[in-house]
Amino acid sequence: MGPLIPEILSDQWNNIIAIITGMAFGFVLESSGFSSSRKLVGVFYGYDFAVLRVFFTAAVTASIGLLFMDYFGWIDMAALDGLPARVWPIIVGGLIMGLGFVTGGFCPGTCITAIGIGKLDGYMFFGGIILGVFVFSEMFPLFENFYNSSNLGDVTVPEYFNINPYWFTVGVSIIAIVAFYAVMLIQKRIKSVEY
Template sequence: MGPLIPNGIIPIEWDSIIAIFIGICFGFVLESSGFSSSRKLAGVFYGYDFAVLKVFFTAAAVSVIGIYYMDYLGYLDVSQLYVHPTYLWGAIVGGIIMGAGFVAGGFCPGTSLCAVAIGKLDAWIYVLGIMIGVFIFSELYSFFEPIYDGDFLGNITLIDTFNWNPYWVIFIFSIIAVVAFAVSDIVRKRIKSVFY
């Protein structure tokens, strides 16, 4: 259950129940923030609402600062964290497909399920499209496998690849986030003044 809960305090049998509880809480926060609205999510691409960009930048910055601060204090060993393996072509093609789906449907997979939970019809259609895509991918896996497994780079991070100091990377990332917030506000105000 994470690095701050020692083994034995919470039995492993409770993991699924705790995961469901965390998922319900996450869905509640998404819905309360308006992230079940396809208009709000698509607003990033059309320049009239940058809440999603700000939330994701904030979440990434807070997470990475928290992780490295806990590592610094000795509560966590960053070298023991799981890093998902990188398959370059799968990431590129998958990113293009997901990005196109995000713009066309106004949802990402997580927010679409949040919108399904409150009964939004467009989200039901979006999730149906995801299921059809998963079915096609599974049935044609042997055809897609060279792309899916193409250019395996291992369990890498930018910090490991370029041998950068993680604290400088965190500092630069935080500066980029602040600049992105400022630029997004300028763009939003210009779009709003032109169209409204």
């Protein structure tokens, strides 16, 4: 998390606000049931789509918010730093993380929430993260060439496909609405079968 208002708030206040924000985020995750591995993997098994709705809502809200602030000159989108788009390493990394998610029942953030309320599986998952980071760092020379392959540079999806970012965000919003409606129908069907 970067400094909120560097010209007004000191580094110490920015750190205090970051800690409070992190605690509030953890509280919201726990209150939403995201410290439960069963709730989190429900999206993979088709019985609970809260994760899909939350991630889609976060992506759409952040996109609209950033474009809104850019439009009014409150931030400069061109100055935002992104990670290089390494296509195949991202796909492989996503598959590995997805496998870890469905196997362990947590993502890195939600396992910390589970640890916060004393869940043993949260501790085990976090131990797996630490072990994975250690193994990856020790074996990095073996996959360094692959890690740096298919690098498209610091490019966004709208830039790569030459799409206006506003229209891209509208498209993602429409996909989110359709996905929300589809999962609502799926959940209604599942509930009717249960009873």
